[in-house]
Amino acid sequence: MNDMAPQVLISEADISKRVAELADEISADYANKTPLIMVGVLKGAFIFLADLSRRLSIPRTIEFIAVSSYETGSVQSGAVRLVMDVRGSLVDKHVLIVEDIVDTGHTLDYLIGIMKSHGPASVRTCTLLHKAESAEVDVPIDYTGFSVANEWVVGYGLDYAEKDRTLPYIGIVNPEDRA
Ligand code: 5GP
Secondary structure (H helix, E strand, O other), rough: OOOOOOOOOEEHHHHHHHHHHHHHHHHOOOOOOEEEEEEEEEEEOOHHHHHHHHHHOEEEEEEEEEEEEEEOOOOOEEEEEEEEOOOOOOOOOEEEEEEEEEEEHHHHHHHHHHOOOOOOOOEEEEEEEEEHHHOOOOOOEEEEEEOOOOOOOEOOOEOOOOOOOOOOEEEOOOOHHHO
């Protein structure tokens, strides 16, 4: 077992700067589109959602949704299951899905469908990280924090087997080192 700290990929300062930029962009885009409901995807997006939502200069409310991926052995099949839906009504509201990371795109694709079924005025998507090389589905991403390579990243809400979620930076972890 190797408990070395993950290698820094994106520093705390760079995350903070980018979150502020995204918040300015979203605040401008939604200035005339209220009410805005930010829907955070548990668990990974909880820190990003907390920081992003507090930096917006427009009225907004918060909801959470939880999903899990079906696995076949250790291989993810791409199928997604809803574990917890939003509690409040989304009818005629502007929904912004806030994700930690988009990898193959299956999760976000599924979530967009779930959100649309609630009858909102609009649905847009925001992800802190995007593994563009891994895309399997063409899913619309309206706001992206950073593009990352196809490596397992942790920190700032993202975990490896529930570890490293509370690291202040985004780091790279080699799963073989953590077994
Ligand atoms: P997708 O459906 O786009 O393939 O996967 C999205 C989900 O996979 C994310 O919400 C996240 O839970 C998980 N995921 C994909 N890549 C990573 C990664 O590098 N680190 C962590 N912590 N989670 C990841």
